[in-house]
Amino acid sequence: MSEVPVDLACELLVQSLPAWRVAGRVQHSRDGAIVICGALKDIRIDPASSDPMFRWMVTIDGRKRWAISLVGVLRQVREALDPGYAANRVRVALTPLVPY
């Protein structure tokens, strides 16, 4: 079982859809998965049961992909639901914040 309580992951996805301004409903399924319906694609997110490396399985329109962490889940879901999405990569400033 993934170490993240599914409730927290579900709540994150519930909040993510309006934050990204994409349509869809996030629901808990009876078998413990998180399901996104009414969106551009059908998405199902299962907590991985035994793999220590990959904690989530994301199924988008029937195609399964592992995700290492919730950060990876979010990225896969956003890419599926928000076609115009282009991820920004963090840049670290070269100038210091304070002089020491």
Add this chain to the structure above:
Amino acid sequence: MRTDLIPISILTGFLGSGKTTILAHLLRRRGFSRTAVIINEFGEVGLDHELVEASEDSFIELKTGCLCCKIRTDLAQTVQDMLQRRDEGNCSPFDRIVIETSGLADPAPILQTLMTDTSIAGRVMLGGVVTTVDTVTGATTLEQEDISQKQVAVADRIVLTKLDLNGPAQPVLLRRLAELNAGAPVLSADRGKIDSQCLFSAGLYDPHVRSLNVNSWLAEDRRSHARHDADIQTYTIVRKEPIRAITLTLFLETLAEHCGADLLRLKGIVNIAERPDRPAVIHGVQHVFHAPAWLKDWPSDNRSSRIVFITRRVPQRWVEALFEAIGAEVAGVSVESKRRAAV
């Protein structure tokens, strides 16, 4: 402590809001004499620089376009040239640079340039952002012009101008400013006159007293006026429990990845679980973050982590949910690793 870093402050504000008038007054003050000025004018004929009396060798006009979009490389090059002339003794000595942006400039990309350009890294540090707001037309401008909202939202100081024409600022304007940026102190300029000390001590580090103003810089206790239906929102996440370093890293990375340009500014003081005695100060503009600055001590008895967000259409509930979920996952992995190690 490095004393050779030159703080660069940004003076911004919408068209006609009184930036040049303030600058013209400041440059006549003795206390402001060791200041180099860069004025960005956007248009065929630059006028602002004609209104500012400054020695030619510490004053540069950038007129080839708007700083925030077209000439960011020119800005870094200009700063580099100024520093070189200073090093060689070919200009009046200065220990501060002020950039007056054009009225239509978005300050965020300018901040990013100053944070990331390799040609000036190691020589400069960010001062504060000062934004002028005209009390005659300011309320209307803020309603109609997105860029003026951003200029106010990222400010460390807000300066009201043209009070001599309009009397005291109207409550509707003050309310709007508080909605956009309740953390920034609102000052008044009397026909352009204002104390430079309170204006340009707006950054995290105050070079005059050589100390950090963390609480004043964060000003999270003043940020309670956010209007939750507004595009631009300011809010603070507070956590009493120390935060694991990896949780903070993943959280900031994910924010940057998903919010990008909508994360206008982020400031915070964080209690890192691995280093509870030395708080980390964090700062980011859109997807560019400073490396954390580790303070020697906590500035007060309050050891909670406090992260202030200034965002455009990034709901607080999403940010809270992201933080909770990442924190829980990291904690879970840690427990699982210990269990496996024990087995």
